Amino acid sequence: MPKVGMPDIRKPQLVKATMAVIDRVGLHAASIALISKEAGVSTGIINHYFGGKHGLLEETMREILRQLSNTITTQLKALPVDAHQQRINAIINGNFEGYQAENQVAKTWLAFWSYSMHDEKLKRLQRVNEKRLLSHLKIELKSMLSPEQAELVAHGIASLIDGIWLRGTLNPEGIDANKAHAIINDYLDKQLTFYASNITSRNS
Template sequence: MPKVGMPEIRKPQLVKATMAVIDRVGLHAASISLISKEAGVSTGIINHYFGGKHGLLEETMREILRQHSYSITTQLKQLPVDAHHQRINAIIDGNFVGFQAENQVVKTWLAFWSYSMHDVQLKRLQRVNEKRLLSHLKIELKALFATENISSEQADLVAHGIASLIDGIWLRGTLNPQGIEAEKARAIINDYLDKQITFYTQKL
């Protein structure tokens, strides 16, 4: 975490520089020297306010998570509370369009995703993001499934299914030269959701 007193103008500047360097040379080669040069600041500033590279990496991931959460919650606030299909699509879009689909952000996300398996703090942040996604999905799915007399336990299973599809499609998109196709992602996930609703209603 950055120390209290870190000039607000420096945070986005350093986060942007960190993502640019990761995009260019990868996470492991993204040294404090390269990041400070990219940002036009001294290495001492990064060490003073973030305690070194790891602290800056953590703040960069936090900023990506903040932007991700803001994008989804902003879209949800603009939709009626009972428009569950639309709200689920807003959650899906939040993972595939806008800030999250920018090339530098995608590469940084992918690097952190891999690195978090070996870093306790980054793993914790990744789990926070996972729980937030599942929470958004479960709220909408339980309300939607209730109108179809489908149980909340089944809604939980579908929420995990959609989250898995989001992760898988996102990962495939990052490794695809054409990038992430948000429209296709939405079509695949909605097809899965429709089939799940049909399956569970036919069992009633």
């Protein structure tokens, strides 16, 4: 975490510079020297406020997660609490559109995703993000399905989000948000129909 007292203007400046350097040379080659040059600051500022490269990388990851959380929360607040499928689509939107779909952000996400397997702090951030996504989905799904079914479908949607996002990030054409919506909603509709038909058959 950045030390208290760092000018607010510096944090987004350094986060943006970090993503630009990762985009250009990759995570492992993204040195403090390159990032400080990109941001137009001295290496001493990064070392003082972030304790070096790792602290800056962690703050960059936190900022990406904050943006994702804020986007989804804002969209959910704008929807009626009983518009469950619309709210699920808002959760999907937050992962595929706007800030998260920007090229530098997507490449940084991908770099952190692989790096987090070997770094406890980044792994913890990734787990927090995963739990938040599943929690958002289960809240909406539990109004339409049993708790056990909601759990299973939430994991299915989360897996589709991750898989489609990964394929889109590796694709030179980028992420196709419309195709992501179509695939995930097709899965959701089939799951809702399947569980509804099972209930009908048991009651008949």
